[in-house]
Amino acid sequence: LFLENKMIRKLFSIVALLLFSGIFYSQNTEDLIGVPELTFNESKYVLVSAQQKSKVQFVQEYILEDERIEDASAVITIYFFNKSIDAKEATYQKTEELDRRAETDKYCTYNVTENPNGTEFVVDFITTNVPKDKKAEAPEEEFADYNIYRFRNTLLGEESTFMIIAYKEKSTGDAKGFQKSIGKKRNKLLEGIITMTIPSVTLKTN
Numbered sequence: 001l002f003l004e005n006k007m008i009r010k011l012f013s014i015v016a017l018l019l020f021s022g023i024f025y026s027q028n029t030e031d032l033i034g035v036p037e038l039t040f041n042e043s044k045y046v047l048v049s050a051q052q053k054s055k056v057q058f059v060q061e062y063i064l065e066d067e068r069i070e071d072a073s074a075v076i077t078i079y080f081f082n083k084s085i086d087a088k089e090a091t092y093q094k095t096e097e098l099d100r101r102a103e104t105d106k107y108c109t110y111n112v113t114e115n116p117n118g119t120e121f122v123v124d125f126i127t128t129n130v131p132k133d134k135k136a137e138a139p140e141e142e143f144a145d146y147n148i149y150r151f152r153n154t155l156l157g158e159e160s161t162f163m164i165i166a167y168k169e170k171s172t173g174d175a176k177g178f179q180k181s182i183g184k185k186r187n188k189l190l191e192g193i194i195t196m197t198i199p200s201v202t203l204k205t206n
Contacts, residue, residue, distance in 0.1 A: 040192050058078075078163065085153075087120065090121075102132075128175040146189075
């Protein structure tokens, strides 16, 4: 079982992981890391996108086998870094980012879960486009995301590597209502990510 903490001391500062920036090295649907599918809460998720964003960073997305990426109910993403990045420091980096976000996002909240020996961390959080400042202009349409990030250190052969398993649900409309609906199923979603078995990574070689 993982132990949940609602607050984390900001002890570390690391360079941003740049998960969503930069020019793609290559992009296709061919499995690049030896993980063609995943099982989440007894459902099969299949590979729909594979990207090599740099020499060391690989990103693969998965959705339910009977859905389309355009309207998928949820997306699971594996961010694999073929380099040594400390999972604990990466977790602090993410919570600092969310602390900044919460200053302007009305519904931004997060929780941190840590396994007993401190080798894996899970951050689950909600972000929206609803401003916290009542004087700010309200959006024409509300958007909200629920995310779970599982940070873990792994081995590729004898080399230390780093992986994030990320789960995302999106909502358009009532952000507050979405927050309430997530609350009802949060424990099951968290358990699914925490207990998910991840096959060993095998990088594709040319």
